[in-house]
Amino acid sequence: MASRVAELEVLIREEFDGQNRGEATMDSMKSDTISVDQNLEGFIDLWKLMFGFMYSLGLRWAVELEIPDIIAKCGPESTLSAEEIAGFLPSPSPNIDFLSRTLSFLATRGIFSQTLMPNSPIKYGLTPISKWLVKDTDNGGAKEGTFAPWLLLHTHEAVITPWYRLGESILSGSGFPFELVHGKLLFSLAESNPELGRLFNEAMGTYSKILVKDILAAYGDGFRKLEFMSLVDVGGGNGSTISAISRSFPNIKCCNFDLPEVISEAHSYAGVQHIAGDMFVSVPNADAIFMKLILHDWGDEECKKILKNCHEALPKQGKLIMVESVLPEPEAGQSKSSWCEEIGGIRDMIMLSHQRGKERREEEWIKLLQASGFNRYNIISLPSEPLQMSIIEAFPADG
CATH class of the missing domain: 1.10.287 (Helix Hairpins)
Incomplete structure (x- = not known):
């Protein structure tokens, strides 16, 4: 250097x-x-990338100490000094100098605002970034939800450690990084680790709430066409997503389908029937099948098996409704990627590090669908651009 x-x-x-x-x-x-x-x-740029972990881990401790919530509880536009913030921390003698220096560092990236007035200490406030980390959304946070659990999950030591094994995965092809470190995938580790499991469920829950709101807004007409027909949510977990669809469209016959151990702990929802099974073996018959962020967890061969089971479960006039990321195509002649490409790349690396799956471009989705008996499709982008999510409608070849 x-x-x-x-x-x-x-x-x-x-x-x-x-x-x-x-x-x-x-x-x-x-x-x-x-x-x-x-x-x-x-x-x-290289300097920023080398020390980028300081921002992500700095954000982690800020959320753990509930700094965004402390500021938000004083009002959406409030600003507090490090000493004032320290007064809310669960410690009788926090190091105010350390706190102030770290907040000032995070402010250089726009995570917090900082205001310096003559003869007064620096005051820190919320920004569009830190508002997404407020847990109590009634006090100045992002009304659409909070990404605090999502941040805590992805900066957890168990989740970060596999990145140290990425090179080994590339060179040897012996396994995915998460499995090399923990001997199992993130889903399985979350089941056996109560603390990580709680964090995982919170993160998935908050993300799902934001996503479901987008789904209902973008696909209302599609769901209305299913009134008095059956809809099964394959891999629906505890049933929260299909229950939201059922509340908005009560005339749809809704079913939640997942593994027996998942269904045994699922909540009871009005208008929703729970069915236990394995999507790799078979899928319940229905007029339409819904899957949210299922296929990106798996490789191509596993996806084909799931999709073929869905095809067999659908009538000729049925349809498959998938919520997945459709990666944007690279922009020719650009020295730097667009923010859409960057977020898509991040999502794909998450799947490489934590699961056995991948994010896919439109061409890759088409190949999977056609190989599984679906010859027609539509892609509908969801409203929240930063989430980079789409609805993919697919129809049986003989439909």
């Missing part, structure tokens, strides 16, 4: 000296300036 910085310093010094001697032409000065600017930008 020191040698690279030295190179940049030499470039800048040579340009400066050349200008002083009058040797540089306008074109050469412009070219050198662009080169220096690009090198500096690359160095700065």
Whole structure:
């Protein structure tokens, strides 16, 4: 790193000296300036990436200490000093200097705002980022929900450690990183680890609430066409998603389908029937099948098996309704990816690290559907762009 910085310093010094001697032409000065600017930008980006863990883990401790909630409870636009925030912490003598320095560091990334007035300490407030981390959404947080449990899950030590084994997975092909570390996938580890399991369920629950709201908003007409018909949620977990559909469309005959051990702990919902089984063996017959974020957990062969079972369970005029991510195509000629590509890439790496699945582009979804007997499809993007989710309607080949 020191040698690279030295190179940049030499470039800048040579340009400066050349200008002083009058040797540089306008074109050469412009070219050198662009080169220096690009090198500096690359160095700065590299620096940020190297120490990006400071932001994610800094966010973790901020949520653990409930800093966003402390600020929010004083009002949506309130600002507090480090000393005032410390007064709410569960400690008789917190280190205010450490607290202030860390909050100021997070503020450099826009996680908190900081305001400095003459003769007064720095005041910290919420920003569009930290509002998503307020748990009590009635006090200045994101009304759509909170991502605090999601953050805590993905910065948990058990979830971060597999990233150290990514290189081994690439070189040896001997397994997925999470399995190399824990001997099982995240789902299984969450079942055997009560603390991680509670966090996992909270994270999935908060994410699902935001997603279901989008699904109902974007696919209302699709569900209305199913009135007085049957709809089964394959891999529906505790039934919260299908129950939300049932509440909005009470004339649909709704069924929640999952493994026996999952169904045994599922809640009872009005208008929802629970059925235990295994989607890799068979799927209950229904006029329509709903699956939310199921197939991205699995590889192509497992997905084909699930999809073929869905095809067998549907009538000729039936349809499959999947909620999945459809990765955007890379933009040609772009030196940096769009935010859509970046989020899509993050989602795919999560699946690589934690599960055996993957996120897919439209072309990949088409191949899976066609190989499983579905020859027609529609893709409907969901309203919340940052979630990068879509509804994929698929119809049997003979429908």
